[in-house]
Amino acid sequence: MTAPARPGPRDRLLAAARDLTYRHGVSVGVDAILKEAQVARRSLYQHFGGKDELVAEVLRATAAVDERRYADGLDSGGDEPRARLLALFDRLAEFTGREGFRGCRYIAAHSSLTSPEHPAYAVIIEHKDRVLAMLRAELDAMGHPEAEAAAIRLQFLVDAVLVEEAVRPGLGAAGLVRPLVEAVLDA
Amino acid sequence: MTAPARPGPRDRLLAAARDLTYRHGVSVGVDAILKEAQVARRSLYQHFGGKDELVAEVLRATAAVDERRYADGLDSGGDEPRARLLALFDRLAEFTGREGFRGCRYIAAHSSLTSPEHPAYAVIIEHKDRVLAMLRAELDAMGHPEAEAAAIRLQFLVDAVLVEEAVRPGLGAAGLVRPLVEAVLDA
DNA sequence: AAGTAGATAGACCGGTCGGTCTATCACTGG
DNA sequence: CCAGTGATAGACCGACCGGTCTATCTACTT
Numbered sequence: 001m002t003a004p005a006r007p008g009p010r011d012r013l014l015a016a017a018r019d020l021t022y023r024h025g026v027s028v029g030v031d032a033i034l035k036e037a038q039v040a041r042r043s044l045y046q047h048f049g050g051k052d053e054l055v056a057e058v059l060r061a062t063a064a065v066d067e068r069r070y071a072d073g074l075d076s077g078g079d080e081p082r083a084r085l086l087a088l089f090d091r092l093a094e095f096t097g098r099e100g101f102r103g104c105r106y107i108a109a110h111s112s113l114t115s116p117e118h119p120a121y122a123v124i125i126e127h128k129d130r131v132l133a134m135l136r137a138e139l140d141a142m143g144h145p146e147a148e149a150a151a152i153r154l155q156f157l158v159d160a161v162l163v164e165e166a167v168r169p170g171l172g173a174a175g176l177v178r179p180l181v182e183a184v185l186d187a
Numbered sequence: 188m189t190a191p192a193r194p195g196p197r198d199r200l201l202a203a204a205r206d207l208t209y210r211h212g213v214s215v216g217v218d219a220i221l222k223e224a225q226v227a228r229r230s231l232y233q234h235f236g237g238k239d240e241l242v243a244e245v246l247r248a249t250a251a252v253d254e255r256r257y258a259d260g261l262d263s264g265g266d267e268p269r270a271r272l273l274a275l276f277d278r279l280a281e282f283t284g285r286e287g288f289r290g291c292r293y294i295a296a297h298s299s300l301t302s303p304e305h306p307a308y309a310v311i312i313e314h315k316d317r318v319l320a321m322l323r324a325e326l327d328a329m330g331h332p333e334a335e336a337a338a339i340r341l342q343f344l345v346d347a348v349l350v351e352e353a354v355r356p357g358l359g360a361a362g363l364v365r366p367l368v369e370a371v372l373d374a
Numbered sequence: 375a376a377g378t379a380g381a382t383a384g385a386c387c388g389g390t391c392g393g394t395c396t397a398t399c400a401c402t403g404g
Numbered sequence: 405c406c407a408g409t410g411a412t413a414g415a416c417c418g419a420c421c422g423g424t425c426t427a428t429c430t431a432c433t434t
Contacts, residue, residue: 009381024301027214030422040382041423051422103298110354111295114211128354152363156351160343163350167297167315176339183370196411217392227412228393238392 010047012037017058022105026055026112026120055109056119062105063127069095070134081142082185085135085154089181092158093174096165103166104159131155139185146187153184197234199224204245209289213242213296213307242296243306249292250314256282257321268329269372272322272341276368279345280361283352290353294346318342326372333374340371 006012016037020028030051034041048054070088077087095101106124113121136151144150157180161173193199203224207215217238221228235241257275264274282288293311300308323338331337344367348360 025299027299029420031420041384042425043381045423046380107350107354108298111290111298112212112214125354149363152351152358153367156344156347156360156364156367159350160347163294163346164339164343167294167312171339173343176336177343179374180340180343180367180370183367187366216390218390228414229395230411232393233410 009037009039009043013039013044013047013054014058014061017054018062021055021058021109022102026109052119056123059106059109059120059123059127063123063130067127067130067134070131074134074138081138085138085185086178086181089157089161089174089178092161093172096161096174101165101169104162107159107163128155131158142185144185144187150184150187154181157181157184196224196226196230200226200231200234200241201245201248204241205249208242208245208296209292213299239306243310246293246296246307246310246314250310250317254314254317254321257318261321261325268325272325272372273365273368276344276348276361276365279348280359283348283361288352288356291346291349294350315342318345329372331372331374337371337374341368344368344371 007015013033016039017028017033020033020036024032030041030044033054034044044051044054048057069091073088073091074084076091077084106127109120110124115121132151132155135154136147139147139150139154157177161177165171165173194202200220203226204215204220207220207223211219217228217231220241221231231238231241235244256278260275260278261271263278264271293314296307297311302308319338319342322341323334326334326337326341344364348364352358352360
């Protein structure tokens with residue numbers, strides 16, 4: 001009957017920052033994060049050096065989770081690349097329909113960041129590049145004649161779903177793009 | 188040889204806020220806006236009551252301009268609805284390629300606004316609704332069998348172009364979505 | 375048991391936030 | 405000529421921003 005062994009300050013900071021920056025944007029104050037994490041002010045600067053690095057680290061962590069989610073989404077479609085990509089958009093429909101969905105963290109962060117010097121900036125771009133590469137790998141595997149352009153188009157559609165569903169919750173964006181996904185795949 | 192008759196404080200505030208909120212987001216400080224507009228602090232609160240209303244008013248003003256731009260884009264395609272919609276995306280390519288393009292002001296504002304109570308919130312939704320209606324009108328005119336869904340899909344594509352071109356400048360997003368636009372139109 | 379490293383609370387720093395206020399100035403119409 | 409109106413500059417307000425600092429406490433090491 002041991003206590004749940006609450007995580008250390010570093011992990012609590014990451015978790016709190018992950019939630020708060022998603023709900024309120026990366027402009028949330030450090031005070032709010034510290035309060036939510038129940039962590040001493042000093043611990044933040046000890047572990048991350050400052051708010052900017054904490055934000056970047058949060059995005060690094062969520063990017064890993066999200067990329068795993070994409071990979072799982074593909075795998076849920078089986079072995080055939082076309083089915084795998086269609087399955088990815090099916091999982092996207094579930095994801096955007098979940099309580100608390102508030103859009104794409106990375107796109108929101110990108111438009112909030114003032115300067116490209118912010119350490120989170122590169123994290124965002126690299127995440128998008130890796131997702132693009134995942135899409136491209138499937139298109140290569142299915143022998144798509146225009147794999148690079150098609151991969152970019154699929155990413156457009158993924159991002160469009162994330163953005164529009166945030167602006168108009170309940171729209172069913174993922175279902176609406178289905179025919180467009182098929183159009184890309186069958187080109 | 189009269190002086191250019193510089194606009195009054197209200198118009199200077201709107202112009203400065205329009206530029207600064209686009210370049211730095213709606214979170215720009217009022218001090219920066221006042222300095223740029225060369226207007227007394229008091230004038231802002233006299234004319235707009237506060238920053239939130241100023242931001243909302245800026246979006247109202249730019250929405251009118253942008254909707255006119257969409258209408259002009261359609262008109263540049265002539266009379267036939269299909270050609271008009273394709274022309275709209277051609278104009279979009281020019282627009283996103285312009286120096287100083289920084290993405291979609293409304294999507295960025297939407298993700299920055301903390302609460303739906305912000306007066307700018309409704310302005311954003313109404314703007315998107317009006318653009319959607321413009322697209323839908325063309326699809327109705329061309330007798331598209333699924334006009335409503337197709338209009339939403341076209342708006343997805345418009346927004347995707349605006350978002351992606353902001354994240355990856357020089358990508359040529361508008362050109363890349365062309366085949367998808369045609370797929371929507373020919374469905 | 376003593377020493378040490380890390381976490382704690384919270385005061386404190388200069389700077390900026392949005393917003394209010396006073397006082398002065400320029401222009402207008404009676 | 406003078407009153408009224410609206411714009412001006414800028415001091416000022418409390419709140420909050422990100423960040424530093426001191427001091428205390430806890431837990432693990434040896």
